[in-house]
Amino acid sequence: MSGFASWIGGALGWTLGGPIGAAIGFAIGAAVDKATSKGLLLDEPKDSKRRRRPRPEPTYERRRRPRTTTTEKQSQTQSGDFEVSLLVLSAIVMKADGEVSQSEKNYVRDYFVKMYGKERANNAFKLFNGLLQKEDISTRQVCQQIQMHMDHSSRLQLLHYLFGVTKADGIVSEEEVELIEKIAGYLYINDRDYQSIKAMFYNPIDSAYRILEIDKSATINEIKKAYRKMAKKYHPDKLQHLGEEHVKGAEEKFQRVQKAYEQLQEERGF
Structure with a gap:
């Protein structure tokens, strides 16, 4: 333990x-x-002569900081x-x-x-x-x-x-x-972000549009603009502060945005 x-x-x-x-x-x-x-937890024998080393302060104690605003805390x-x-x-x-x-x-x-x-x-x-x-x-x-x-x-x-x-x-x-x-x-x-991520898993007929957070009536320019916006929002580098393992985990979202855009490129011919 x-x-x-x-x-x-x-x-x-x-x-x-x-x-x-x-x-x-x-x-x-x-x-x-x-x-x-x-x-699995055994008590140490009472006659043990092994000296216990001082237990270090928990990591979370060293990370405590003065109270800050919500934005700073995030x-x-x-x-x-x-x-x-x-x-x-x-x-x-x-x-x-x-x-x-x-x-x-x-x-x-x-x-x-x-x-x-x-x-x-x-x-x-x-x-x-x-x-x-x-x-x-x-x-x-x-x-x-x-x-x-x-x-x-x-x-x-x-x-x-x-x-x-x-x-x-x-x-x-x-x-x-x-x-x-x-x-x-x-x-x-918000609901658009929620529907975007949900569409990555449940693949409705209009999933590519939902992932990019646009309607089927969107123009080609609006699709391109939406792609740039979503690629920025879901870019793995956004999670650099959590560590490299989470950057890799975020790549799936980013790839789904790319696939959605490529699907619409093929469907709309641009």
Whole structure:
């Protein structure tokens, strides 16, 4: 469990307090209880002469800064804060239809392995299993905390990931989609951005137009203008502050914008 404890210390920043902090506290307790029940936590023998080294201050303590404005707080979002927020929202969405499928859990695990490596993913999944056991996580309060501290580009990436979770088991329930739409509202993501990301996963007939946030009646010049705007909005460099792993994760959104534009080029002949 030492690896888990050190991961927690490094992962929590502004997520330590508020509703996310409360959910994480419950999840840590659940993970520790599970490890104890399996005999994974052993007390050190009383006659041990090994000297304990002083425990370093947690990483999140060193990252604390004076109170700032909302805009300044959002620019301080770190990879660990995004990671924990992603785990909490994933647990909320996966439980929306009353059943958590193994394929959905595998999606979360595979995503974390791809993003962070196996060791970090294993630690994250211990926390995630604890979150799945907590029944009273307030979606609104969690999202309000995220919205207050997280920049818009990172919130869009969270929404993109949540749609991926709902598609993981091949069965998308109305409860899940409705909850993600509520989450988008709580995160201050407007309807055009929401519909754009949703169209990347559900492919309606007019998906290319929805992804570019335009109507079918758009002129060629309006399509070109929309493409430049969306390419800028979804450019992976927008997530540089979260770390290289998230830049790679954002490439999927960017590629879908490019494909949508290429599809309209072919259809409209320009």
